[in-house]
Amino acid sequence: MKSALLQNYSRYPVEFVEGKGSKLYDKNGKEYLDFLSGIAVTGFGHQHNEISKAANEQLHKLWHVSNLFESTPQEELAAKLTTSTGMDSVFFCNSGTEANEAAIKFARKWGGDRNTIIATNGSFHGRTMGSLSATGQSTLWNGFTPMLPGFTFVDFNNLEQIKSSIDENTCAIMVEPIQGESGVIVPDENYLIGLRNICDDNNLLLILDEVQTGIGRTGNLFAHQYFNIIPDILTSAKGLANGLPLGATICSEKVSNVIKPGDHGSTFGGNPIAVAAANKVIDLLSVQQLKLIKNSGKQIIELISNIDNSLILSTRGKGLMIGVEFEKPIAKTIAKALLNKGLIVGNSGDMVLRLLPPFIITNEDIQYFVKIFTFVLEKVSFSSGSSDIVNIN
Numbered sequence: 001m002k003s004a005l006l007q008n009y010s011r012y013p014v015e016f017v018e019g020k021g022s023k024l025y026d027k028n029g030k031e032y033l034d035f036l037s038g039i040a041v042t043g044f045g046h047q048h049n050e051i052s053k054a055a056n057e058q059l060h061k062l063w064h065v066s067n068l069f070e071s072t073p074q075e076e077l078a079a080k081l082t083t084s085t086g087m088d089s090v091f092f093c094n095s096g097t098e099a100n101e102a103a104i105k106f107a108r109k110w111g112g113d114r115n116t117i118i119a120t121n122g123s124f125h126g127r128t129m130g131s132l133s134a135t136g137q138s139t140l141w142n143g144f145t146p147m148l149p150g151f152t153f154v155d156f157n158n159l160e161q162i163k164s165s166i167d168e169n170t171c172a173i174m175v176e177p178i179q180g181e182s183g184v185i186v187p188d189e190n191y192l193i194g195l196r197n198i199c200d201d202n203n204l205l206l207i208l209d210e211v212q213t214g215i216g217r218t219g220n221l222f223a224h225q226y227f228n229i230i231p232d233i234l235t236s237a238k239g240l241a242n243g244l245p246l247g248a249t250i251c252s253e254k255v256s257n258v259i260k261p262g263d264h265g266s267t268f269g270g271n272p273i274a275v276a277a278a279n280k281v282i283d284l285l286s287v288q289q290l291k292l293i294k295n296s297g298k299q300i301i302e303l304i305s306n307i308d309n310s311l312i313l314s315t316r317g318k319g320l321m322i323g324v325e326f327e328k329p330i331a332k333t334i335a336k337a338l339l340n341k342g343l344i345v346g347n348s349g350d351m352v353l354r355l356l357p358p359f360i361i362t363n364e365d366i367q368y369f370v371k372i373f374t375f376v377l378e379k380v381s382f383s384s385g386s387s388d389i390v391n392i393n
């Protein structure tokens, strides 16, 4: 039967109907180990007791009121986000792309006559027109041009190019601390500190898109906290409410000061149920939990690095945001083969496999993943074509 869904995704022919912890179950009852977390979303796994309880309590109290009225749960979450980042105020929306749209608008308002934002090649900031215009992947623009004016692109991890791109119209620099969709590209240790200094020296805003790297994913609440810097605008979404739609644009005081009632808004942004879940998510990201994320990530990278298979070029990442780069374009085929064997992973193009497991994975889950991954790689080394590989037994 022809699907009535718009065909804007290429979907795997698998339907999950239930999740529990790090496991997902398809409609035939087959169990899968989730090493993707809905693309860095369900950090605390599926049906987490405390998060479900918080959302469920709110579900039975109040679903929605307009942002024209006060909200204690929003105030609480905003206070947690500003206190833990040293920032000033929060705008709530529903997704990563919306958080970045707000960031772009706020930067333009702050910039006044200066309205150009420097962004990076290979970046991903979302699919709506503003965020897409900031996204440095022209293949994603095809068919949708013209992009919004006011964006200049430089290479990621190149401070010199940024310096030479600044002109009298520049108001901000916008980057991901680790490029996620482009294949888990980790910049040099001095990159974010260098960006902070460039922004300070030139009176520019530093906008960090932590939609993917934030909320514990890299082993800190936010990835930039490894470098002791504070951005001027910080965007968050994905893991914030562990699967309920919620985005946040966190502002420093100088940005907060230029935004006035009526400048921006959202009907659904900061929905009470999503906010109740997020308040619990932030509480659960204790120092101990973050340490566990760092350790599990190190363990996975070490175990994969020790696999003796020449198909692997490099294994990189921070915390539980990991990319495995291959020496030939087999990432999609490997992801499909792993899915057949009950392991869910992602890929960035054909060269990089992406691992974004939930924070609650056990040592046993990790050992199991590495065992199956090693087995699949061995089979691939000896197979003749991609259909053999996908159907490995």
Ligand SMILES: Cc1ncc(COP(=O)(O)O)c(C=O)c1O
Pocket: 095, 096, 097, 098, 100, 124, 125, 126, 127, 176, 180, 181, 209, 210, 211, 212, 213, 237, 238
């Ligand atoms: C860094 C980054 N920014 C923005 C987005 C867009 O988020 P959303 O899909 O919630 O709009 C993503 C999604 O992958 C992302 O990885």
